[in-house]
Amino acid sequence: MTPQIEKLFKNLQKNKMQPLFAQTKADALNIVKEMLFDGCVITWGGSMSVIECGIDELLRDKKYCFMDRGRAGITNEEQQECFKASIGADFFFCSANAVTENGEILNVDGLANRISSIAFGPKKVVMIVGVNKIVPDLKQAFLRVKKIAAPKNCVRLNKNTPCAKLGHCVSLLNNDNPDFADGCNCDDRICCDYMISAMQRQKDRITVILVNEELGY
Numbered sequence: 001m002t003p004q005i006e007k008l009f010k011n012l013q014k015n016k017m018q019p020l021f022a023q024t025k026a027d028a029l030n031i032v033k034e035m036l037f038d039g040c041v042i043t044w045g046g047s048m049s050v051i052e053c054g055i056d057e058l059l060r061d062k063k064y065c066f067m068d069r070g071r072a073g074i075t076n077e078e079q080q081e082c083f084k085a086s087i088g089a090d091f092f093f094c095s096a097n098a099v100t101e102n103g104e105i106l107n108v109d110g111l112a113n114r115i116s117s118i119a120f121g122p123k124k125v126v127m128i129v130g131v132n133k134i135v136p137d138l139k140q141a142f143l144r145v146k147k148i149a150a151p152k153n154c155v156r157l158n159k160n161t162p163c164a165k166l167g168h169c170v171s172l173l174n175n176d177n178p179d180f181a182d183g184c185n186c187d188d189r190i191c192c193d194y195m196i197s198a199m200q201r202q203k204d205r206i207t208v209i210l211v212n213e214e215l216g217y
Contacts, residue, residue, distance in 0.1 A: 004101060005210065008134060011103025017197070018204040022211045025053040028128055031209055032058060035126065036091070041065045043086040045094035045114035048156070049128040049216035055093060083113040092122035095216050096129050097149045098141035099208065105197040106141040108150070110190035118206070119195060125206045130215030138196065146172055146183070150191045152217035159188035 001009070001021060009019040022028035032055050036042070042059050046069060050056050059066045067089070068074075069082035086092055094114055098106045105127070109115045118125050135141045146169035154164035162170040162184045169191075171182035180194055200206060 004134060005131070007101050008099065008103060008210070011101065012208055013103075015103040015198055016200040016203040017103065017105075018207040020207060020209045022209055025211060025213060025215070028053045028209050028211045029055055029058060032093075032126065035124075035207075036064060038063045039065060040090040041067070041085070041088065042091045042093065043067045043082060043089045043117065043122065044069070044092065045117065046070050047093065047095040047128065047216060049095035049130060049211075050093050052215050053128055053211065055128065059093065083117075086113075086117040087121040089117075089122040091124045091126060092117045093126050093128065094118065096127050096133055096208075098133050098135050098144045099129055099210075100135055100137050100141055102137065103198075104138060104141070105206075105208070106138065106145065107195050107197070108145050108191045109193045109195075112193040115193055115195040118197060123205070127206065127208045128211065128215065129208055130211050130213055132214040133216075134210075142180075142194075145191060146178065149217045154188070154190060156217070157190070159190060161186055161188050161190070 012019040020031055022031055042064055044050060067082040067085040069079050096105045097108050107115050107118060135144055150169060151163040151167050154161045169183045171178035197206060
């Protein structure tokens with residue numbers, strides 16, 4: 001591991017989160033296989049990093065009870081039930097928008113279903129994070145959302161937002177230090193609720209599997 005990753009892992013442990021290192025996407029998949037048990041209840045936040053590691057396909061194995069909010073043909077009502085099921089789930093899988101070297105994790109949502117599950121409910125939260133998401137501090141984490149994560153996710157999700165067209169948040173046009181609420185006010189905005197996971201009360205409830213490859217946005 002690089003000095004940067006060693007620093008990150010030390011600080012995640014200090015913040016009572018469990019860091020695990022995967023050299024490749026295949027290694028991350030194997031780590032997850034070892035975590036799961038037959039009949040476990042699983043939900044997820046709809047993550048490209050999870051998909052790129054093939055973990056979503058693993059979760060669909062019939063020996064697990066996977067509440068799949070992204071399955072083909074799902075109705076809005078069924079998707080809401082998947083969100084609610086996270087409260088009692090054994091595992092919740094997601095990624096992060098940014099992870100600081102100080103062991104802080106930034107996640108941003110439009111509906112807050114993902115960050116609500118990270119904050120409370122599932123017994124275990126497992127974040128699959130590529131090394132491209134490591135940043136020095138919270139300011140850079142915030143800017144990473146405005147410059148990379150939000151625009152790319154808006155394109156992926158076919159959202160009609162200025163950042164999908166500009167490639168960065170509209171708030172950055174005349175300001176390099178925007179506030180949280182700055183930017184567009186359109187109905188498709190996805191950066192509405194911000195959550196920083198810092199020092200945890202439940203030790204190792206959050207596990208960060210850091211993959212030594214670029215993953216997601």
